[in-house]
Amino acid sequence: MTYKTKIKLSEYHKEIEIEYVEHQFSPTDNTGLNIYDQYKISILLSDGLMVVTDDSVIRTETGDFLIFRPDEQHFGRILGAEEHRFLNIFIPTDYFEKFYLNTDKIQSMLTHINEPNCIRCHTETKEQLYQKLTPVVNLLKESDCNDTIEFYIKILDIILLLEDMYSNNTGRIIKSNIPDCVSKTLNYISNNFYKKISLKTLAEYSFCSITYLSKMFKDNMGCTVYEYLTDYRINYSKKLLKEGKSVTEVCYECGFGDCSHFIRVFKEITGMTPHCYKKTG
Structure with a gap:
């Protein structure tokens, strides 16, 4: 309630x-x-x-x-x-x-x-x-x-x-008390979510293996790195849409690189297309 x-x-x-x-x-x-x-x-x-x-x-x-x-x-x-x-x-x-x-x-x-x-x-x-x-x-x-x-x-x-x-x-x-690789990954995503990001890039940035990073992230965050990154991008895209930016602008500024993929993922997570969400604004 x-x-x-x-x-x-x-x-x-x-x-x-x-x-x-x-x-x-x-x-x-x-x-x-x-x-x-x-x-x-x-x-x-x-x-x-x-x-x-x-x-x-x-x-x-x-x-x-x-x-x-x-x-x-x-x-x-x-x-x-x-x-x-x-x-x-x-x-x-x-x-x-x-x-x-x-x-x-x-x-x-x-x-x-x-x-x-x-x-x-x-x-x-x-x-x-x-x-x-x-x-x-x-x-x-x-x-x-x-x-x-x-x-x-x-x-x-x-x-x-x-x-x-x-x-x-x-x-x-x-202050936080989590593995350093998880903290570094969170920090990297928050500063670079608009870029192309791979698990390999994150593992190298965190000085650990992909397997170790994936396990530590899931254990501490309750979701995979990909799920967190996708949610982060979609959430930020909502902010940009409310500010009046076009769907195409938002797609590229949030790191999706492909509008059809962005629209599909946005609808899966929010239940509506970016165009409809922007109108509710």
């Missing part, structure tokens, strides 16, 4: 979207690669999720929060058969530029340049975060929060607490 609402502070501000998700996943499921045109903050309210970003894999736990820029593709791999719960906050990239007050620290957290995506709270801070999250989740589930200044203040209060943990190091920054 997903509960959503949007908040618009004034005619000069874009909307912030709040999304609370409760969903029963099966082991080895994944959430699909995601990329947005906004900042995304995800606060995890359950265990059993492994988060994959452009060049790292993070084993998360309850109370962790993650930050994603618009350029960061990511997905969650499910590790256990249980209900998974998380709260997402989507913030337009220029949102805090409209404030006269100093919001530099919030911007620094949202952009997190050269910093990991995941912050792990200390026990005391985690309890404080839960206290602020509980009424927000309840209001979302009751559909009783649209267009209220009280709800906006609660969301801003959560963002400020997260910013405080981030900037004052009251939360521990969690």
Whole structure:
């Protein structure tokens, strides 16, 4: 079940979207690669999720929060058969530029340049975060929060607490713990997905054999290198289509090299052709 609402502070501000998700996943499921045109903050309210970003894999736990820029593709791999719960906050990239007050620290957290995506709270801070999250989740589930200044203040209060943990190091920054060849492969794909990429190229870049790389990637990511690369390209192609680029332009900019192949793969993954997807835009 997903509960959503949007908040618009004034005619000069874009909307912030709040999304609370409760969903029963099966082991080895994944959430699909995601990329947005906004900042995304995800606060995890359950265990059993492994988060994959452009060049790292993070084993998360309850109370962790993650930050994603618009350029960061990511997905969650499910590790256990249980209900998974998380709260997402989507913030337009220029949102805090409209404030006269100093919001530099919030911007620094949202952009997190050269910093990991995941912050792990200390026990005391985690309890404080839960206290602020509980009424927000309840209001979302009751559909009783649209267009209220009280709800906006609660969301801003959560963002400020997260910013405080981030900037004052009251939360521990969690780095990835995966085989080097997997990390190198993720990094190579994120920087070169528009080129022709072979397993041989990736194995040479990672200083290992094709067999070893294929096994390590599948064991850690839950999918093959080819499946990940294809999903990455298709997900990025959605972004370019929404920006108004032609199907032919998108095909070559995403590394497919052949339009008929691109259209066929796009439809297999999304259920519609690139032309139809662009019209929904």
